[in-house]
Amino acid sequence: MKRKNFIKTTAAAGIGTAMFPNLILGNTSNSTRVRMGFIGTGLRGQWVLWLAAKYPEVDIPAICDIDDGMIASALKILKDAGKPEPAVYKEGDEDFRRMVKHEKLDGVYIATPWEWHAEMSLASMNAGIHVGTEVPAALTVDECWDLVNTSESTGKFCMIMENVCFRRDVMAVLNMVRDGLFGELLHCQGGYQHDLRHVKFNDGKQPYGGGVEFGTKGYSEAKWRTQHSVNRNGDLYPTHGLGPVSTMLDINRGNRLLRLTSTATQSRGLHNYIVKHGGKDHPNTKVNFKLGDIVTTVIKCANGETILLSHDTNSPRPYSLNFRVQGTNGIWMRDNQSIYIEDRSPEPHIWESDETYLQEYDHPLWKKFENEAAGSGHGGMDFFIVRAFIEAVKRDIAPPIDVYDSVSMSVICPLSEKSIANNSSSIEIPDFTRGKWKNNKPIFGLTDDI
Numbered sequence: 001m002k003r004k005n006f007i008k009t010t011a012a013a014g015i016g017t018a019m020f021p022n023l024i025l026g027n028t029s030n031s032t033r034v035r036m037g038f039i040g041t042g043l044r045g046q047w048v049l050w051l052a053a054k055y056p057e058v059d060i061p062a063i064c065d066i067d068d069g070m071i072a073s074a075l076k077i078l079k080d081a082g083k084p085e086p087a088v089y090k091e092g093d094e095d096f097r098r099m100v101k102h103e104k105l106d107g108v109y110i111a112t113p114w115e116w117h118a119e120m121s122l123a124s125m126n127a128g129i130h131v132g133t134e135v136p137a138a139l140t141v142d143e144c145w146d147l148v149n150t151s152e153s154t155g156k157f158c159m160i161m162e163n164v165c166f167r168r169d170v171m172a173v174l175n176m177v178r179d180g181l182f183g184e185l186l187h188c189q190g191g192y193q194h195d196l197r198h199v200k201f202n203d204g205k206q207p208y209g210g211g212v213e214f215g216t217k218g219y220s221e222a223k224w225r226t227q228h229s230v231n232r233n234g235d236l237y238p239t240h241g242l243g244p245v246s247t248m249l250d251i252n253r254g255n256r257l258l259r260l261t262s263t264a265t266q267s268r269g270l271h272n273y274i275v276k277h278g279g280k281d282h283p284n285t286k287v288n289f290k291l292g293d294i295v296t297t298v299i300k301c302a303n304g305e306t307i308l309l310s311h312d313t314n315s316p317r318p319y320s321l322n323f324r325v326q327g328t329n330g331i332w333m334r335d336n337q338s339i340y341i342e343d344r345s346p347e348p349h350i351w352e353s354d355e356t357y358l359q360e361y362d363h364p365l366w367k368k369f370e371n372e373a374a375g376s377g378h379g380g381m382d383f384f385i386v387r388a389f390i391e392a393v394k395r396d397i398a399p400p401i402d403v404y405d406s407v408s409m410s411v412i413c414p415l416s417e418k419s420i421a422n423n424s425s426s427i428e429i430p431d432f433t434r435g436k437w438k439n440n441k442p443i444f445g446l447t448d449d450i
């Protein structure tokens, strides 16, 4: 795979063109048409479909789902966008294979339950199609290796659609890191701290949850996501926290994740929710949830840094991705919206607001596409991840988040489960780059293009 318009490593250059050596001025993307397929047109898939359908050069000749209601909503989105009606593949769980084989697609976007992502990505790459898969890309170590091997052998990319990498504050902090503001990085934190109880128990009768049912009686993610909390104890959703700090720490590009330990609390939140909303005699009170309410993972990196990840989805709490970035010169903490930089912050030991820093270091991508990103979802970051995928497919270039990133973020799921099952023992993280991390150069966020 080639990567045009590309990128040297950053070092501690100043903000501006010095830091973006191959800055592309203006939108150079040509009007080549791309044919995109969609597997999974549930709530997330529909949102991304709506975003993708805004691009005049994107044709969407085929969609695949197994739920008639979700398909009907997707067809309406395409109709409202003025796109021709696509072929619909809906003959059961394996029908996606027919779609990737028979449709001549350039790219496929996958937004199905987690357990399908790897299989669907593999089938697509083997059919000669670039992949954008929702998070996580895989659930087992073997699946991670399969994705790497298949991407390498087919020359097709597998991009995890980790939208938080494109969050505006996160990209500004990435610029601060690359500008040397924090000195040498020591420690980063991130996590998925989101009260999802109304998502895990959702009968579809109200817009935001309702009831205490899941599985076949559930709607959208309650149909499948809740079962993962019954079966598994680990960090089930590490990528929103790990993706952004991976770019800051040059993971797979001069650095790598070496090993982790994970520890889980007792499991209380989902059971308590059922009792509170369904009554103590509801049959689901007998369900034994394996997932600890709060799972904490610590990762050691090859260059010495540590990463702390938290998974916290079953308790009453406001949303937070728990970002903290700390180096030898200072620290940023998202939840405090505050920063402290030695010899720059006005008073020793006193936090200052991060606001002026976020403005000063605002990323060129955000400056360029601020208006287009408005209203695109999740504070604008969905615009960037969808655009990056479409542009990479269109130009047939490597995406800014590649297969090695996809699997190094996702492999935390099975390895954290293994650590917890073994009394928080230390688990080695495979080097999916097979040593290439030592010479690979950073690729994310180095242009104002994708």
Ligand SMILES: NC(=O)c1ccc[n+]([C@@H]2O[C@H](COP(=O)([O-])OP(=O)(O)OC[C@H]3O[C@@H](n4cnc5c(N)ncnc54)[C@H](O)[C@@H]3O)[C@@H](O)[C@H]2O)c1
Binding pocket: 039, 040, 041, 042, 043, 044, 045, 064, 065, 066, 067, 070, 092, 093, 094, 095, 096, 111, 112, 113, 114, 116, 134, 135, 136, 161, 162, 163, 219, 220, 221, 222, 223, 378
């Ligand atoms: N990046 C983000 O911010 C973000 C946000 C929401 C969801 N997600 C991820 O997106 C994915 C989908 O989540 P969702 O909220 O849309 O869930 P959902 O349940 O609403 O949608 C999943 C869809 O997949 C379909 N499906 C299931 N098995 C299938 C199969 N074998 N073939 C074809 N279709 C199949 C279902 O019928 C459903 O319509 C998940 O991985 C989730 O974690 C990511």
